[in-house]
Every structure is written in structure tokens, then in C-alpha cells.
């Protein structure tokens with residue numbers, strides 16, 4: 342799908358003729374699938390859009406550790422605990438690669454953290470929902486990681502080199518995450534009626550928030566048209582949401598679970614599932630800070646940042662001393 346076909350509410354995308362020569366050469370590079378690297382010239386809007394998206398993505402990975410972290414001490418077996426621990430550690434790693442990718446655009450880790458804590462930078466809406474039962478850990482792996490992969494696989498081909506490369510490793514790890522979630526769901530669905538009920542309840546609560554992860558509908562997406570023209574995004578929000586529904590419905594059927602949507606129906610003519618309208622007012626409330634767990638999540642991040650201040654100061658003092666010693670020896 343070409344950017345121009347996406348009905349986005351943002352500023353109209355400039356045509357090549359309307360661009361200054363430098364910007365035109367940049368766009369032609371993008372159109373020819375040449376990667377943009379940190380030292381290359383880039384329009385200010387491209388740099389800012391990447392900082393916004395990559396830093397929000399990084400914050401999502403870091404905040405995303407919290408709902409699952411809640412279950413590490415209560416995982417049902419030693420094996421499940423070790424797997425969950427590894428998954429949550431992977432998410433910390435993803436956050437770090439992504440912060441590094443954003444740093445190549447001239448913003449520091451401290452600035453990004455300040456933007457998160459002040460509410461200027463967002464993180465994914467999905468992490469503002471609570472994890473009430475062990476089945477939620479299965480549902481997160483299956484649905485949330487499943488949605489994350491659907492969105493991130495195309496980003497391996499995005500125009501900005503450091504972001505595209507970070508995505509390659511992240512996607513490999515995300516597929517392990519998705520499979521471990523589905524495996525939890527399979528175990529529950531083959532278990533007692535109570536366990537199957539827990540799995541259904543988790544699906545009922547996570548289905549709609551998972552679909553909202555892809556962002557607002559295309560006609561309300563401010564950034565899509567420009568981001569797609571710059572290949573910062575390769576697919577529109579609705580396109581990926583549809584792909585996710587099409588992929589996930591048979592997986593739910595295999596589990597013997599029911600997707601909580603009375604309007605869900607295979608549409609032979611379109612070759613896709615039709616699905617019900619989502620409650621976008623809930624999405625906007627959550628991203629404004631009024632979801633069920635927003636306050637708790639931000640408090641946890643603020644506390645971690647404040648508690649770590651002495652360590653960051655220690656590291657800086659050590660670095661300064663080392664540098665002074667090196668200078669004295671020269």
C-alpha cells in the first residue's frame with residue numbers, strides 16, 4: 342500500500358517536485374530502499390519522527406516488563422518461572438537496543454527517560470492493563486507478542502539502518518515469546534474445566550486491547566501517511582490489525598476458545614475476517630493516562646529511575662576519574 346492511499350489525518354505528504362533538492366535526494370534514496378545511517382543528512386521531521394517512534398517503542402519494552410514481572414514469583418512450575426524470567430530479561434534487552442538506536446539520532450537516554458516520566462513520550466497502551474491470573478501471562482505471550490511481531494517484522498525493512506537492524510534480533514526473540522505464551526494457553530485449554538475457563542477469561546480481557554496496539558484507525562492516524570512515505574512504517578495500522586485478526590482466529594479455534602466478538606465472521610469476498618468496531622474512546626483514555634494501571638506503571642518507572650540515581654552518579658564519577666588518569670598519562 343502506498344502512503345498516499347492511507348487516509349491519514351496528518352499534514353499532506355509533499356511530492357518530489359515540492360521538495361528542496363537535498364530533501365528530494367533523500368526521498369529518492371528512501372524510494373530506492375537505500376538505508377539511512379546516523380551521519381547521513383536527513384530532514385528534521387524524519388529525525389524527530391524516528392526519535393518519537395523508537396523511544397516510545399523502547400519505553401514500551403521497559404514498561405512492558407511490569408505486567409509479566411508481576412507473575413515471576415508466582416509461576417506455577419520452576420520451568421515456567423525460568424522461561425518467564427528469560428522473557429522479561431529479553432524485554433529489558435530490547436529496550437536497551439532501542440534506546441541505543443534512538444541515541445544515534447542525537448537524543449540521550451536521560452532525555453528519553455525524562456520525556457517518559459513527564460508524560461511527553463508515550464508507551465504502548467497495552468501495558469496499562471492488569472495481569473489478574475496466570476492465564477494472562479499466556480494471553481500476553483500469544484496476543485501481545487503476536488501483535489508486536491506482526492508490527493515489527495516489516496520494521497526490519499524500515500529505512501533507518503540502526504532501527505531496522507535492532508528489529509532483526511528483537512523479532513527472533515519475540516517469536517520465542519509468542520510461542521511460550523501459546524504453549525501456556527494450550528496447557529490450560531487441555532487442563533481442567535476451571536483452567537480452560539481461566540484461558541477464556543484472559544482472551545476475553547486481552548483481545549480488544551491487543552487489537553488497539555496497532556494504533557488508531559487509519560483515518561485517525563496522524564503520522565501514518567508521512568511515516569509510510571519515509572518508510573519508518575511499512576504498513577498502515579488497519580492493514581496490520583486485519584492481518585493479526587486473520588492469523589489469530591484459527592489459533593483460537595485450535596485452542597477451542599471463542600474470540601469475544603459477536604461480529605467476527607469470515608468474509609469470503611474480501612478473503613479476510615470482518616470484526617466488530619473497537620471502543621476507541623477507551624484507547625484514547627488509556628493513552629491520555631487514564632487506563633487501569635497507568636499511574637502504577639509510571640510510579641514504578643519513576644521509583645526505579647530515582648533509586649538508580651546513586652548508581653548512575655557513581656558510574657559517571659568513575660568515568661571522569663578514568664578519563665583524568667588517561668589525560669595525565671598522555
Ligand SMILES: CC(C)(COP(=O)(O)OP(=O)(O)OC[C@H]1O[C@@H](n2cnc3c(N)ncnc32)[C@H](O)[C@@H]1OP(=O)(O)O)[C@@H](O)C(=O)NCCC(=O)NCCSC(=O)Cc1ccccc1
Pocket residue numbers: 393394397398399401402405406432463464465466467481485486489492553554555556557561562563564565568574578628
Ligand atoms: C503503530 C504505532 C504503534 C503507532 O503509529 P504512529 O504512526 O506512531 O502513530 P499514529 O499516528 O497511528 O497514532 C496517533 C497517536 O497515538 C499514539 N499511539 C498509537 N498507537 C498507540 C498505542 N498502541 N499505545 C500508545 N500510543 C499509541 C501515537 O504514538 C500517536 O501519538 P503521539 O503523536 O506520538 O503523541 C507505531 O508507532 C509503531 O509501529 N511503533 C513501533 C512498535 C511499537 O512501539 N511497539 C510497542 C509494543 S512492543 C511490545 O509489545 C513488545 C512486548 C511484548 C510483550 C511484553 C513486553 C514487550
